[in-house]
Amino acid sequence: MYTSLSSLRIARFQFTIEPTELVQLPDYKGSALRGGFGHAFKRATCLSRDRRCEQCILKSACAYYTVFETKVSQETADRLRIGADAPHPFLIEPPMTGLHTFRPGDSIRYGLTLFGTAIDKLPFFIYAFMILGENLGLGKGRGRFRLMSVEDDAGRNIYDNGNLVGPATVTQSKDILEAAGTCDRDLSLEFLTPLRIRTAWRRQEQELLTSIASDSEFRLLLKSLYHRAFVLTQLYGDGIEAQAFESRNMPLFDGDVRLVESKTRWLDWTRYSQRQQQSMQLGGIMGRVIFTGKTGQYIPLFRLGEYLHIGKGTGFGLGKYRILETVKTTC
Structure with missing residues (x-):
């Protein structure tokens, strides 16, 4: 059922940093981490900083271009139903804390997930966070920090005093899908x-879903999640295969799932884009929902989504969710 999603390699990491001076972060900390990280990654990898990426002779071998600036052909963009810019092969999961002020001696933990070919560039990601902490700083006042540890998904520390030690744990999307089970629950x-999920997929329509209040929203969640999983797999999995595009639409949904509880709210937050030189409103839905019915066939996709996130702004860590364990109903 999910064969076209089975070839993506995924690696998750937990970073621990310690401020060396006062670090002040906003309510949504993913914006501060992601914004500063892009500049640090370019500083860590770019050999020709006075050139635009498109005009640079080194772009085909450049880690920054591969991760941040890679374009896809118009044919591929049309087939995948995306723009000319490929989605980034990584996401940053912000610290899940309500604290805003961190002082020397405190610790801050955040996550990094890499997809496909980006996993091979892990040293660049780690070095970029070192540069961010030592040179650029983080948050209001650009407080500096030092990188203390990097743990892989198995809980092993793979970073020791500036050096990578041992290979990281890598998970295959196929294994996640197969381990999920298909019991209705x-x-x-x-x-x-x-x-942040669009209610329509035509490019001229950009309205966002503002609540999850009816059965029909389940289909929107499915569609957004399947599209993200499919695009990432085709771009960063085993490569673009012509026959795979026949599977770009999600499996048939026949309305056999019902919403039984929704405790959600809209949370607004604002970030300033240095690249666009303007403030951006990036609010979204928070909270919990429960669906019932014949959910089993969709459980594997939602399990995979715990790694991928869902909707818009995933690079900032938006769209992170978890499946809360419930009693199985029918197998």
């Missing part, structure tokens, strides 16, 4: 960071 989802 109440499907309880908790959205941990703002969820």
